[in-house]
Amino acid sequence: MSNKIGEQAGRLEERLREVEEEFERQMRARGFEPAQAELVALPGPLAKLYAERDELRADLESLEGDPQST
Secondary structure: OOHHHHHHHHHHHHHHHHHHHHHHHHHHHOOOOHHHHHOOOOOHHHHHHHHHHHHHHHHHHHHHOOHHHO
């Protein structure tokens, strides 16, 4: 993996970790278990974090699957 792609992947992983921690914290603050995310209608702020988390995961997955990264 090139250095530039490695740095980008590192930034994505760090942001993903931050978003996941915030999502879990806010879920628990509202009385939900994070595992319930797929089963409940999420309020706006949680829905935004959920969407950002999915987008970051997809970006990271596509970056790691990029043939130029090897």
